[in-house]
Amino acid sequence: DSGVTQTPKHLITATGQRVTLRCSPRSGDLSVYWYQQSLDQGLQFLIQYYNGEERAKGNILERFSAQQFPDLHSELNLSSLELGDSALYFCASSVGIGAGTYEQYFGPGTRLTVT
Amino acid sequence: AQTVTQSQPEMSVQEAETVTLSCTYDTSENNYYLFWYKQPPSRQMILVIRQEAYKQQNATENRFSVNFQKAAKSFSLKISDSQLGDTAMYFCAFTQAGTSGTYKYIFGTGTRLKVLA
Secondary structure (H helix, E strand, O other), X not given: OOOOEEEOOEEEEOOOXXXXXXXXXXXXXXXEEEEEEOOOOOEEEEEEEEOOEEEEEOOOOOOEEEEEOOOOOEEEXXXXXXXXXXXXXXXXXXXXXXXXXXXXXXXXXXXXXXX | OOEXXXXXXXXXXXXXXXXXXXXXXXXOOOOEEEEEEEEOOOXXXXXXXXXXXXXXXXXXXXXXXXXEEOOOOEEEEEEOOOOHHHOEEEEEEEEEEOHHHOEEEEEOOOEEEEEEO
């Protein structure tokens, strides 16, 4: 158990809908990262927040947005869902922001299925 | 743009033997970090080992070690005394500082390793 929690574990929804994925980082961690892993593929970095502020952006679609709240939990919002958005979405957290300096701890992931 | 390439989609090894997974990357920067992550069937991502580019000494964690060749931009993972629990997908990952102190993380497509009894 990494200490990072993600809810829900599974989510099934229809095309065109909107969903919210939630992540609670490890106690004391200020950085949160979101990744997308499509079937049998590597992880695509989406976005990073540090202490409530967006700090790095990867290949995140405009239909996707995220935020980190004062209690440091983060939410990833996915809208106008398409079949291709079906994937495993991981959240990770780390103590600080220095690239590679701090180990990222991954949550168990949320499996999103768009039908 | 930075890229990470894992050219071995699948590999297998006999229990107790040694196996090496390959990873190459491309960057024009000098300061960066490299990682190997393990993803077992449970799908949990687990950090196996980390290497700082400025360190010449190869990182080692118990049965796991890396061969970091900076000039060749190569970062291979060696697993010694393979165990059944090592069966997993292994991802090579890269990160460096971007502009304004931002950090982008790039993962390879993974190598599926199966340890045979």
